[in-house]
Amino acid sequence: MGRKRKFVLIDPSFDGKGGDKWQYAMAFIDSARERDFEFTLLANIESPTVSEINGVGVDQRNIFNYSFYMHGDIVSRPFSxxxxxxxxxxxxxxxxxxxxxxxxxxxxxxxxxxxxxxxxxxxxxxxxxxxxxxxxxxxxxxxxxEPLVTPFNRDDFAIALARELLDLDLQKGDVVFLHTATQGMMESLSEISIHLDQLLDVDAYFLFHFGAEAPDARTFIDRYHSYSSFGSLALRLKTGSPFRRLFLLATSVQLRDELEAQFGVPVGLFEGLTNWTRYIQAVGGDGGYQEIRKSVSSDVRDGVVSLGVRIADLDQPRMEIVKSTVDLLEKQGFTVRVNLAFHSRNRAKAAQLVAGLDSEKFILLYTEENDSYIKFLVSNALILLPYREEVYRKRVSAVLHDCAVLGVSCVVPHGTPLADGGEYADVYVYDEIADVASTVLLAATALRIDPARSSERVSVAHKRFGSDVIGRLLQSMQLPSMVISKKAPIATVVMPLWGRVGSSYAIEAQIRFLLEAGYFVIQLLALDKAADQSEAMSYFWRMLYENSLKMRANIQRIAFREADVDFDLSVGEPNGFEHYLSNIGSNKLWDNRVESLTRQSIVTVVNHVFNSRLARRVGGGTFILETHDIQSRQMVHWPIRNPLTQEPESYDKLFQQELNEVESYDAIVNVSKFEHDQLLIANRSAKVITPHIPPNRKPQQYESISAMSYNHDWSGFFRDVYKFDFLLLGDSHPANVESAVWFIDEVFDKHLKDQSFTLGIVGRVCSSLRPIYGELEKVFYCGFVDDIADIRALSNVVVLPDRRGSGISIKTLETLAYGSPFVATDVAFRGLADRLPTPPRCFNEPEEFARELEKLAVDEKRRREHGEEAWKLYLALAGQSVFDGAWKAMFDELNLPIPINFQ
CATH class of the missing domain: 1.10.287 (Helix Hairpins)
Structure with a gap:
């Protein structure tokens, strides 16, 4: 007898015998038996044992600590x-x-x-x-x-799943199915891969239930919370998948279209499933079902309507809608009984919502068990689904599918896939939440005339959702969404643990290039100070958040140390540069598995010379340094102090030691010609490559600054602002503060303030300016904003008032990439002007700077033309083809592969 094919159902949210989670599991178990699969269920540690309850022998492994909706518990692990x-x-x-x-x-x-x-x-x-x-x-x-979790962002889900996948010894022909996939959950695939030496040659299916804007889509089983770098997720799937063949599936056409745009691959359709056999068992067999439905129909014919609503779908305003619905129906001669289904997680909410109501008219039903949930549906003439449209815009409802198969009529909201259910369910659609009462009255009236009308579509629903579930799953796509030919080689990117700063864009450009070239990218963020993990936890999470919004690698680790290293007088006179590099070099990754992989890197890209020692210790392969600047210029101002004397080190000494480090690399990337000309002395491989900043062309989310202010919880000061006339951006670097002070004192205050122009200030520079100026008329401190694309779209002109700086100004480059109108000084275009086909006009005197701002602020046509010219300059300087071409040429010179491994 040959080996049976294996079917592995993965569902971390399967944590109880309630709702659709239980019936899905049972449907797959029954289908696997019929198709002669060897079935394994990987479930939550809280999951009941199927074999004990149903007497069905199942290989069930309860291994997952958290359900997908429990990200808050995961993030707070170290503080608990x-x-x-x-x-x-x-x-x-x-x-x-x-x-x-x-x-x-x-x-x-x-x-x-x-x-x-x-x-x-x-x-x-x-x-x-x-x-x-x-x-x-x-x-x-x-x-x-209570040992601390190490690494602090450890992916327990990935570790547990990788262990079981290895133990199952999966082979070609076996099937893995992740039932509740979200975009956030897909982040864990790369974490699974680091525990596997080879690709698993299996068919892996992922069923997505939620649109990207739904709260549930932005949750993680582990590691992260409330965000996902959707922009690079498709690339990371292609280089980090542990499975050879991936089939991405959606539960609605709307969601399928979104996923195809997001991932850039075909996505199949698998609308849902039901389990008629289990449903009938829950209500006492076919006879019990017929008896209940006959009783419901008889009641409706007599004007008695049972209306079912889930407490999970209600809040106080919606409960008021339900009460007004009852009032309306009673005025029209109906007798109404409202059955309110609840489970343990919303017991308190249920009690609050029914407080003071007639308990014979508003009846609470505990439906924790799936059987009680099915009885609840069957026993109602109508089920009201008062979902919020923004949450269910692309999401189908298991409740609607169940009702369709059971022959129960539903009232559903417009604008969701539920409204398209008329083909297979008896649905009544309301446009606004205020229309619920009239829609329920319409449905009740129709049912009173023809109580059996919902049964007309039952056969369609049975065919659509009730057939062999594994068979429908395997037939949902003829070809995989993507095929991975081989395990990707490793590239490591080492960078400082900073928030969003200028160099963030350059680092993101490196990561994107490496992912597109087919590398599995490990991102190491190095802290330059000693830290206690429990005390630094909030900061660590925030830094991962800020360094993941635009682009992130397959996996991320923060490298830090708990104490600084001692300097050794026996090896010579200590110096600040050496001690600073040695301290960072002593940082630990807190993950032995990842450190063993970084040493296997084909290429290690190091950002900022002070991360050199750490990179040399944990990296491997060819070493490339992107300098971002001559760091000695920054170090002399921090300042870097001699560890023995505590005196600041001189620039000459720092620069010579920096040149020594630069000389040791296989290749050097500079971002400006000035820096390049000096560092070329130490390393002849140095090249000037302007970072590529992917233009953010997403649709404008807000119609005004006022509308945006509500979402960001800004003060009422912003409420009457439509757009900012001028936008000033910057972090708290002293050069940025100095430039902002010059602009406010010499330009805005003296030449523009009296003309009613508004100035928005964005970034951490606000924390330095507010103590200097306090609240100024027409000046708005926005602080740090996660995605400045929104605020750029609501600003007429970007102000680039740089007075000093080195390297290049990423703010200037970003302004060109957005195609934003701007007014700039010469210094703002340092390192860029000499490489532009037509250098822009710059304004260094306060009055001429102000006059140019004024001209642009009042002339929309001029702003549009200026923005178009900025975009052309950007494409010539740092468009993706220019950047990728430069990096590919460097890889060719270094004999580094471009190992694209997917199709």
Missing amino acids: GAKRRKIKLADAAANRAISDINAKIARSKEEEDHIGVERWTAIKAEIVATRIHAKVVEEAEADRD
């Missing part, structure tokens, strides 16, 4: 321990005591009380020593009971 909270409280108390003693020491010094200084210093030393000793003991105890 009571012992760690006690440590933080004890630390705070000790710090307060030390602060008080420091004040007493200072007072004793002022009073020249030497005895007092000695006494308080001794007490302080004792407190510090006692706290250090206590903390060591406390943390050891906490680690035993």
